[in-house]
Amino acid sequence: MGTFIQLVVDGLATGSIYAALALAIVLVNQATGLINFAQGGMAVVSAYIAYVFVELGLPLILAIILAIVLSFLFGALVERFLIRRFERGDPDTAVVVTIGLLTLVTGICAVLWGYNNLGFPSLFPLTSVEILGAVVSVRSLATAVTIVVIMVVLQLLFLRTKLGLALRAVADNPASAAFSGLPVGRLLMVGWGLAATLGAIAGVLVAPQLTLTPGMLDTALVYALAAVILGGLTSPIGCVVAASAIGVLENLVAVYIPLIGHDLKIAVPFALIFVILIVRPQGLFGRKVVVRV
Amino acid sequence: MRKKPGGVLGIVAVTAAVALSLSGCRGDSGGQGGGSASSPGITDSAITLGITTPLSGATAGPGKCTVAGVSAYFGAANAAGGVKFGDGKTRTVNIKSYDDAYDPQKSLANFQQMVSDNVFAATAGLGTPTNRAFRDAAISQKVPQVLVMTGDPLFSDRKQSPWQLGFVPVYQNEGAAFGKLLAKSGAQHKVAILSQNDDYGKGYVSGFKEAIQGASNISVVGEQTYEATDTSVDAQLTQLASSGADVFFNAMSITPLTIAALQKAQQIGWKPSWFLPSNTSSPTAILEPGGASAYPGIYSVSFAKAPQSPAFAKDPDVVKFLDELKKYGNYPDMPAFPHCMWSYMVGATLEKAFQNMKEPTRDSFMTALRDIKDLKAPLMLEGTSVNTTVDGQPAVSSVVVQKYNGKGYATAENFG
Numbered sequence: 001m002g003t004f005i006q007l008v009v010d011g012l013a014t015g016s017i018y019a020a021l022a023l024a025i026v027l028v029n030q031a032t033g034l035i036n037f038a039q040g041g042m043a044v045v046s047a048y049i050a051y052v053f054v055e056l057g058l059p060l061i062l063a064i065i066l067a068i069v070l071s072f073l074f075g076a077l078v079e080r081f082l083i084r085r086f087e088r089g090d091p092d093t094a095v096v097v098t099i100g101l102l103t104l105v106t107g108i109c110a111v112l113w114g115y116n117n118l119g120f121p122s123l124f125p126l127t128s129v130e131i132l133g134a135v136v137s138v139r140s141l142a143t144a145v146t147i148v149v150i151m152v153v154l155q156l157l158f159l160r161t162k163l164g165l166a167l168r169a170v171a172d173n174p175a176s177a178a179f180s181g182l183p184v185g186r187l188l189m190v191g192w193g194l195a196a197t198l199g200a201i202a203g204v205l206v207a208p209q210l211t212l213t214p215g216m217l218d219t220a221l222v223y224a225l226a227a228v229i230l231g232g233l234t235s236p237i238g239c240v241v242a243a244s245a246i247g248v249l250e251n252l253v254a255v256y257i258p259l260i261g262h263d264l265k266i267a268v269p270f271a272l273i274f275v276i277l278i279v280r281p282q283g284l285f286g287r288k289v290v291v292r293v
Numbered sequence: 294m295r296k297k298p299g300g301v302l303g304i305v306a307v308t309a310a311v312a313l314s315l316s317g318c319r320g321d322s323g324g325q326g327g328g329s330a331s332s333p334g335i336t337d338s339a340i341t342l343g344i345t346t347p348l349s350g351a352t353a354g355p356g357k358c359t360v361a362g363v364s365a366y367f368g369a370a371n372a373a374g375g376v377k378f379g380d381g382k383t384r385t386v387n388i389k390s391y392d393d394a395y396d397p398q399k400s401l402a403n404f405q406q407m408v409s410d411n412v413f414a415a416t417a418g419l420g421t422p423t424n425r426a427f428r429d430a431a432i433s434q435k436v437p438q439v440l441v442m443t444g445d446p447l448f449s450d451r452k453q454s455p456w457q458l459g460f461v462p463v464y465q466n467e468g469a470a471f472g473k474l475l476a477k478s479g480a481q482h483k484v485a486i487l488s489q490n491d492d493y494g495k496g497y498v499s500g501f502k503e504a505i506q507g508a509s510n511i512s513v514v515g516e517q518t519y520e521a522t523d524t525s526v527d528a529q530l531t532q533l534a535s536s537g538a539d540v541f542f543n544a545m546s547i548t549p550l551t552i553a554a555l556q557k558a559q560q561i562g563w564k565p566s567w568f569l570p571s572n573t574s575s576p577t578a579i580l581e582p583g584g585a586s587a588y589p590g591i592y593s594v595s596f597a598k599a600p601q602s603p604a605f606a607k608d609p610d611v612v613k614f615l616d617e618l619k620k621y622g623n624y625p626d627m628p629a630f631p632h633c634m635w636s637y638m639v640g641a642t643l644e645k646a647f648q649n650m651k652e653p654t655r656d657s658f659m660t661a662l663r664d665i666k667d668l669k670a671p672l673m674l675e676g677t678s679v680n681t682t683v684d685g686q687p688a689v690s691s692v693v694v695q696k697y698n699g700k701g702y703a704t705a706e707n708f709g
Contacts, residue, residue, distance in 0.1 A: 002535075003531060003532065006561065007528055007531055010525075010527040010528055010531060011528070014524070014525045017524070110349060110350075110353070114353065114354065115353040115354050116578070116629060117354075117548045117549055117552075117578060119582045126584070128560045128561075135560050135562065137560050209549075209553060210524065210553075211548065211549040211552060213351065213549070215350075216549075219522055219523075219524045223524075250528075251527075251528040254528055255528055255532055262490075262518055262523075262529055263490050263520055266520070266523075
């Protein structure tokens with residue numbers, strides 16, 4: 001029983017990493033209708049920026065705040081000067097552009113900081129607490145709590161604020177949004193900026209555990225995309241639930257179904273996706289929308 | 294997608310073939326001085342070596358070291374006037390490096406490029422899949438591919454790999470060293486094993502198990518695997534912790550996973566002694582961030598002096614090595630990976646072979662390279678040496694088990 005609870009807790013901790021990135025992907029999708037494959041890469045850039053400030057001797061929390069602010073600008077600039085050119089065209093082209101962006105930012109990180117694993121300080125101590133006989137590290141717990149807070153804020157932003165409504169309107173139908181007087185361009189920039197901010201938070205949360213390398217979030221991105229599809233592209237809550245479920249399910253399947261084991265567990269979330277998408281094409285929590293990607 | 298690489302490869306192959314035939318012509322006309330014609334890549338005053346290795350991508354850290362070490366060694370030798378070869382001529386040694394990003398397709402293309410660049414031999418490159426990718430081509434074109442950084446035993450099998458020789462100990466050598474130390478401890482030990490699901494992990498485990506065969510005091514109580522692409526091994530550790538093992542053999546090649554594993558096990562209150570492979574046991578890059586001091590013992594194997602260890606800070610080998618690495622290797626930092634030291638030793642081993650080769654040909658080079666016994670290359674630990682005369686073994690097959698002492702490693706005579 002102890003092992004079972006520990007596996008569930010471990011799975012939730014891993015799931016929170018996927019969830020952080022998934023939330024940023026949902027945000028960009030909600031705000032611009034695109035799926036940004038470079039989200040992980042941009043989050044890594046943010047983590048490196050925070051790292052540079054820490055190296056300069058700033059306190060960690062200040063370094064993170066600065067990195068978050070700069071990430072907002074970075075995200076907005078990427079939208080304004082790169083993605084803008086592809087927004088009106090074929091969505092497939094935009095997707096390829098974001099994949100190109102992922103390769104580019106990874107390469108730039110490598111040139112600037114190299115491929116060595118850099119130790120990134122954690123906001124939270126490496127101590128652990130015991131819950132129901134399972135050991136939970138304070139770091140994982142704090143990460144999970146942060147993710148839940150962000151999720152709630154996002155949900156409120158989209159459903160309860162004018163900005164959220166405007167963002168959704170622009171994503172849904174840019175032409176009508178423009179006709180009704182919304183500053184479409186500026187809203188798109190804000191959407192990307194906010195997503196980059198979220199990515200920055202995800203980056204600094206997971207960097208202490210994964211250690212900072214240019215490809216730090218590459219595998220996490222695959223899981224985050226799985227969570228986004230599974231939970232529904234339109235639902236922050238859905239993708240957090242899906243990410244946690246993937247983390248837990250993977251662990252349990254690997255340990256309790258020997259046929260699958262640790263080597264085949266990566267297939268589990270994707271098998272799940274096939275099944276769920278056949279039954280519910282909009283994802284577990286998604287609203288039915290015309291998906292552009 | 295599928296068609297393109299083939300097309301590119303085809304072009305590369307044709308270009309290489311043309312270049313090869315051209316260089317062949319050159320070789321013939323140059324041989325008018327009598328005696329046997331020299332091989333491509335070697336003249337009366339210079340020899341060119343090629344290194345294809347990851348200089349970008351996730352393995353670039355160790356990859357850069359493989360170029361830096363060889364460049365440092367021969368940079369210093371060239372500055373001192375060059376290397377005196379067995380045929381009486383003194384030559385400078387030029388190094389050409391090629392980035393393969395740990396991609397087998399690219400390393401094969403790089404090899405073809407080396408052939409057209411008139412490289413005498415490929416050496417020191419890091420990576421099992423990348424070295425395997427051009428092994429057949431090297432054999433059919435009779436180009437030496439020697440002292441490469443892979444623990445794959447295939448490269449040291451003379452029948453199958455006539456133009457190859459591995460440098461670093463094969464994975465089995467390392468696993469066996471752990472097994473022997475544990476078996477001779479005499480005390481009862483329960484061992485848990487976590488290994489990478491590929492030849493790397495399997496090699497370690499098979500070497501270890503062979504060594505403990507018949508040792509009644511050792512039992513393996515849990516075995517798990519993971520994929521090199523996994524982001525977490527928490528579940529495996531939770532499972533292995535419940536086996537109650539007091540020794541944990543973590544045959545892992547991924548740096549962040551090793552750090553995470555060291556942290557995770559202490560969080561769930563499992564504190565065994567650890568065995569770690571030589572390439573994931575760096576005190577500064579792995580053990581310190583992983584909080585390794587919490588465990589009763591961290592063991593690894595090595596054959597190179599660790600420059601960051603206080604014990605070797607004033608060692609003349611280490612001082613000279615760090616100086617040359619900075620000056621000629623374009624590597625100003627303290628090396629975080631042992632590959633810098635290993636490839637420096639590769640330089641020394643190559644120099645020994647150069648000194649003994651009677652003719653400026655690849656054949657003569659291979660003969661000389663396979664005839665080195667008990668060479669104490671700079672930076673080698675007491676109890677280890679270069680020995681290239683045994684079929685089936687790489688140039689270095691002797692390793693010393695070491696125990697972490699909070700700062701660096703010291704040789705461990707006994708377990709516990």
